[in-house]
Amino acid sequence: MKMSVGLRTSSFAKLNRCVPWNLNVRKYVSDQLLADGEVKKSRIPLNIDTNMLKIGFLGGGKMAQALAKGLIRAGLSKGEMMLASCLPTDTGSIETFKEMKSNTVFTNVPVIDHGDVLILSVKPQVVPKVLPEFRIHDNKKLLISIAMGVSLASLEKALPKETPVIRVMPNTPALVGCGATVFARGKYASDKDAEITEKLFSAVGICEEVPETFIDPVTALAGSGPAYIYMVIEAMADGGVKMGLTRPIAYKLAAQTVLGAGTMVLETKLHPGQLKDDVSSPAGSTITGVHQLEKHGLRSAIITAVEAATLRCKEVSSQTEKN
Numbered sequence: 001m002k003m004s005v006g007l008r009t010s011s012f013a014k015l016n017r018c019v020p021w022n023l024n025v026r027k028y029v030s031d032q033l034l035a036d037g038e039v040k041k042s043r044i045p046l047n048i049d050t051n052m053l054k055i056g057f058l059g060g061g062k063m064a065q066a067l068a069k070g071l072i073r074a075g076l077s078k079g080e081m082m083l084a085s086c087l088p089t090d091t092g093s094i095e096t097f098k099e100m101k102s103n104t105v106f107t108n109v110p111v112i113d114h115g116d117v118l119i120l121s122v123k124p125q126v127v128p129k130v131l132p133e134f135r136i137h138d139n140k141k142l143l144i145s146i147a148m149g150v151s152l153a154s155l156e157k158a159l160p161k162e163t164p165v166i167r168v169m170p171n172t173p174a175l176v177g178c179g180a181t182v183f184a185r186g187k188y189a190s191d192k193d194a195e196i197t198e199k200l201f202s203a204v205g206i207c208e209e210v211p212e213t214f215i216d217p218v219t220a221l222a223g224s225g226p227a228y229i230y231m232v233i234e235a236m237a238d239g240g241v242k243m244g245l246t247r248p249i250a251y252k253l254a255a256q257t258v259l260g261a262g263t264m265v266l267e268t269k270l271h272p273g274q275l276k277d278d279v280s281s282p283a284g285s286t287i288t289g290v291h292q293l294e295k296h297g298l299r300s301a302i303i304t305a306v307e308a309a310t311l312r313c314k315e316v317s318s319q320t321e322k323n
């Protein structure tokens with residue numbers, strides 16, 4: 001089922017009023033990751049003029065639409081400069097691109113011809129059908145793949161020799177401009193290609209360069225993470241309802257509390273344990289609740305979930321590679 005990106009964008013507008021995600025949050029995340037010494041941050045100034053870039057979306061589904069909307073909203077591109085391939089049956093996506101003043105086509109070759117940068121945004125199982133279309137054209141345009149589980153090596157093998165490829169893992173909050181995206185560059189991708197990728201995906205949240213080996217754990221943490229947090233929000237709201245709150249206020253407060261707590265971690269740069277201690281007064285109600293969460297294994301459940309999801313990603317990737 002297709003999601004309505006338009007609806008989510010209006011939620012983003014509200015969100016953006018209370019969270020300066022595009023400025024402070026990005027900066028704090030970058031600093032923190034660097035402090036941990038784990039992530040290779042793009043260290044080059046973003047000085048390219050992406051306003052002039054023609055973007056081609058191979059597959060015009062919900063991630064492509066989210067990205068297209070983010071790029072327009074951030075003033076990095078114009079709808080008129082984008083072209084997306086959509087199946088004739090996918091009238092919803094065609095309509096969404098039309099609303100952005102973007103053209104759509106039913107085949108991929110015109111998109112390959114059109115784009116300065118090509119975004120491979122079809123489902124992973126469709127990737128092997130699309131890549132041979134590049135051979136015919138033998139071009140060396142930057143290809144950014146967001147397909148889950150498709151490695152740089154297999155993309156490079158299927159593409160014309162020395163095609164610059166970047167593998168990206170976004171997450172669905174990109175739909176509201178709060179995405180957490182990482183990317184890894186292929187053998188032939190240059191600093192400029194990395195710079196373009198970072199700039200494009202920073203338009204829909206934060207974006208960091210990582211080694212490709214990070215992609216599976218990132219998928220398990222940031223890609224699957226929203227699902228875990230939706231469960232937490234639902235459970236917190238259920239608790240509120242059990243104790244007498246109405247559903248609408250319970251969901252709203254639970255969601256805003258998650259948003260606020262995440263922003264506190266990013267903006268104060270304090271350890272989450274410190275922030276937890278700060279709200280847990282002696283013999284108070286918060287420490288009583290915290291004790292219950294410890295008793296019921298909240299931390300262990302989440303650690304195990306990220307571990308299991310990573311292993312599942314690896315399994316899916318190796319199946320995709322075999323096919």
Ligand SMILES: NC(=O)c1ccc[n+]([C@@H]2O[C@H](COP(=O)([O-])OP(=O)(O)OC[C@H]3O[C@@H](n4cnc5c(N)ncnc54)[C@H](OP(=O)(O)O)[C@@H]3O)[C@@H](O)[C@H]2O)c1
Nearest residue numbers: 059060061062063087090121122123124146147148170172
């Ligand atoms: N959604 C996420 O949270 C997320 C996160 C990270 C990465 N990704 C990756 O992003 C990619 C796209 O995901 P999505 O959620 O945007 O999926 P989606 O909404 O299903 O988008 C894929 C689009 O490609 C179209 N398509 C199918 N065959 C095609 C072909 N031969 N040529 C051109 N287009 C074709 C589909 O049309 P029909 O619908 O008519 O088949 C659909 O509109 C996937 O590889 C996924 O792994 C998604």
